[in-house]
Amino acid sequence: MSWRFEYHETLGSTSDLCKTRAEAGEPDHLAVQAFSQTSGRGTRGRTWSDPGGNLAISLLFRPTDPAAFIAALPFVVAISLFETAIHFCPTATGPSPFMVKWPNDLLLDGRKMAGVLIETGGPQERPWVVVGIGANLRQAPEIPGRQLAALSEKTNPPSAKAFGKALVAQIERWNALREQEGFAPVRAAWLARAHPVGTPLAVQGCETYITGSFSGLDAQGRLLLALPNGETIPVVTGDILLD
Known part of the structure; x- marks a missing residue:
């Protein structure tokens, strides 16, 4: 099934709109993207600040294997963020500046560049899963006590629309691999992109x-x-x- 991309100049929260659509019976493979998000949310009740020009996208899934899908999803998205960021950076020698941190943060030079919020709901026989993804492409917000990074530190960043489409393609690819071979290849790929054992x-x-x-x-x-x-x-x- 192909993804249906819906774009908005400004939204309070892409995930809130995705959840409303899900509750109304929207089929899966909906991607809602805002070019400016005014009320983004992070994990544990935190806010996700969006100064504009960055990625704010939420994806709606209706998995047939909810438990296995939800357990693997943070790692699928983290790997996909890593691969998409690498894709838009010029080839460089030496170790990658990108790294994933458990379970689904993307770090750039040790500072958070992207984060993920996963929410679930709906009836047991037809649950929905909404994954909201924020990535600093053009600029990192200034938040006291936090060190954040933006892709623009390493390259001329792509448009949020281009990054979003590439990211969704990576998520689709890694989730298809999970469906075919289980969690093991996803786990191995995540470990290869994370901080080393012993850190x-x-x-x-x-x-x-x-x-x-x-x-x-x-x-x-x-x-x-x-x-x-x-x-x-x-x-x-x-x-x-x-x-």
Whole structure:
């Protein structure tokens, strides 16, 4: 099924519009993109600031295998963001400036360039999944206490429309591979684009702060955190802070 792209000059939230359409029975493969977004949302109730000229897009899915699809989706989108960013950058020698951070952030030179918010709903027999994606293409917003990056630091960035179309094509490709071969190739591709095993990191929750080092992903996509005492624990949720 081909994607239906819907473009708006300005929207409060592409995901909110996608969710409204989903609740009204809209079929899957709808992509809603805004060239300016005034009320974007991030994870854990955060706002996503959009100074204009950046990517703000939300995709509607109605998967036939909801549990497996939702478990793999953060990694599918992260890999797709990485591949799309690389595509629009000139070929360079040395290590890539891009890196993915668990589960679905894209970093540029260690600073966040893109983020993802996944929301679900609808009846059990016909659930919907909306994935909202924001990527700093032309400029990074200034947010106190946060270090953000934009693609324009490395190259003359493409239009938001061109980046969005290329990104959706990558998501479609990686999800098709997941449907054919399961989560294993997605997991391997994500690990190849992430911080190396052994990287010091911390997991910050609402009332917890745990330090350790990155020990990979398990078969369910949970981050494995090696603790100083030698124990390795799976992480299901939390902010990942790289040292």
